[in-house]
Amino acid sequence: MNRVALLVSLMICLSSLAACETDLVDDPGFQLWCGEKLCSWELEEGEIRKVPTWHTHDYGVELVGAPVLLSQGAQRSAPCVRIEVTSKVEAGAMVTVEADADGDGEVDWTVPVDGSDRFVSQVQDVALDLSYEGVFYLLKSGQGEAVVARLRVSDECEW
């Protein structure tokens, strides 16, 4: 009887954990640095730098020069995707968030990051059938200063 109760408790616990988990990428705040590289994000092209933002120890990633391409595989599948970006991007730096929904090497949608001379946040929901093989990209293709403090990708869509 005790074993059954334990099993039921474990199942409830696991199911509630799964229900609470909404993030689709690791380290949305670019906080984890392994030396000069981000631990959770892959630098595919260009140069990045760890920079302080509003607080000396709350970091962001500066995309230095152009082009710069960071990527990370999706943690799991999702029926839709919410993109939340906090950034300071000079006009002309042309920063975009992109996704390859099924990992076939083709970008399926692109969200441009707003230009601003101070940090601003933007939120966008995208209708997308994301597979667990999907890949998210942060791309900078123009010259100018671009610091991204947070790129949260979740399935907390409003539809």
Added chain:
Amino acid sequence: MGIAVDSVMHSKGLVMVTLLLGGVLAPSVAVAKEPFIEGQTWGLEVGLGLGWTEESSAYTRTLETFGFEDKYGCCWEPGAPRFRFSGAVERIVLPYFSVLLQTNLLDRRKWYRDSGLGEDDVFAWSSWTLDVHARAFLPVRKWFRVYAQFGVGPTFTGSRLYVQTTADGKQTKYREVDVGYNVAGLGGLELTSKHAGFFVQGGYIYSPSPKNRFGDAHQSGGGILLFGLSAHFGRPL
């Protein structure tokens, strides 16, 4: 023309109110013949109370931009007054005048952010003042006085940021101290025996601290209302 007439009427009204108040209050606020607390020169004050300050500021809006939220908890609503504390040492230097070294606890906040890495990021701060105040008081009786005081001094805001910055899964605590300034205008009344008493104090403190790296500040002061205990001792002037 309409404005001028209106202004004159308003002035007359103020004069009438002042005369009326003067007539009613003058007998009761006459200066006591005996010196307040028999002329003792030292005092201690400890007060607890409530403070009203702005909920949203450039500082808190920046925190929101970076994903933080003020989680108010079960028993507190946005806009409700917050806890305040004060402590002071008073030295009476003239019959109706004293100087104080006073400290006030101003705003304390705790904000949270979903880190996406397990434990939430936490940012907490609390602001304290350390001011020199000049107090002018009127001893209505030798055991009762009303007063007004003005103070200036530094504000110290200690902050703690708990974030995970390494891949070992543990959060690191980063402490910082922001040093700003404050100005305070307070008034109160005190009812006391020779050595121990009770006071009520209220007023306003302007204290733009803490500030972040962008220069955004939070007004940690605001309106304040304190109830406290006082003690008096020392040789007469």
